[in-house]
Amino acid sequence: MTIRVNGDILPDEAVMYELSRLVQFYSEHMSEAEVRNQMGALKTRAKDQAIGAKLLIEEANRLDIQVPDTKVDESVRELIEAAGGQAKFEELLAKQGLSEDSIRRNVRRGKRVDLLVEKITEDVSDPTEAEMQAHFEEHSKEYREPDRAEAQHILVRADSSSDEASKTARGKIEEVRQRIESGAAFEEMAAAHSDCPSGKAAGGNLGWFSRGMMVGEFDDAVFSMEVGELSDIIETPLGFHVIRKTGAEDGSPAEYDDVREKIRDFLRHAKRGAAVSAYVNDLRAKAKIEED
DSSP: OOEEETTEEOOHHHHHHHHHHHHHHHHTTSOHHHHHHTHHHHHHHHHHHHHHHHHHHHHHHHHTOOOOHHHHHHHHHHHHHHHTSHHHHHHHHHHHTOOHHHHHHHHHHHHHHHHHHHHHHTTOOOOOHHHHHHHHHHSGGGGSBOOEEEEEEEEEOOSSSSHHHHHHHHHHHHHHHHHHHTTOOHHHHHHHHOOSHHHHHHTTEEEEEETTSSOHHHHHHHTTSOTTOBOOOEEETTEEEEEEEEEEEOOBOOOHHHHHHHHHHHHHHHHHHHHHHHHHHHHHHHSOEEEO
16 A cells, blocks of 8 residues: 655655554553554554654644754764764664765654654643543553463474475474473473474573463463473464473552553553644644555
């Protein structure tokens, strides 16, 4: 799909950038499973935000918002430091086909929009204690500490998508499982046979993970097992697994004081977002948006 904003094509990268920001933000406030369930809505929102960002850039240009050179210099210095110095920064730019001048232009443009957003949201109040408590009471399940498990696994991947390759892979993992049941050390079997990097690096140990972090079939298996139990052969899109559950922790209700600042950040972001959205909607009503 091609999106045009006032005649200019909106790059796909702009939508992906907004999607990555949304996923990162909501991952701090929701479980990985909940974020995945919301992915369709997040993609739609990312598209809308990319269009909004384009409109805000145009409006900042129209208003001729000025950014001091010192602010641009400061941001570029931070980028250079993050890259590991001037030489590495220039090397990185060369690989990406960019110049320092183009980076400075992008930084200046971003800061112009930041100043516009500050102006739009300057009268937005912080959430009150009552609003934060009401949000917590309504969404307490979302802030619950999730169930966790610790497990080891051995993964065998098929060499191809053919039935014969799948049969061979299953036969291999079944033999590995039988050897473990007969007394072979799980760690040694993982190091010798697993196609997962955890095999050679950590004897198949995946460490602790929360419900919803693994692929569905693996997740269902682990959280239905008892500690110490060896699983049947589990097939996932990654291949065939045998799993040993080594630990479990039940989730627990969150205390308001423990998540208070997280709620404050979330509601502040939502309030500011609502103000910016209203402003962008006004711009959008006057703009020409085409999707084909």
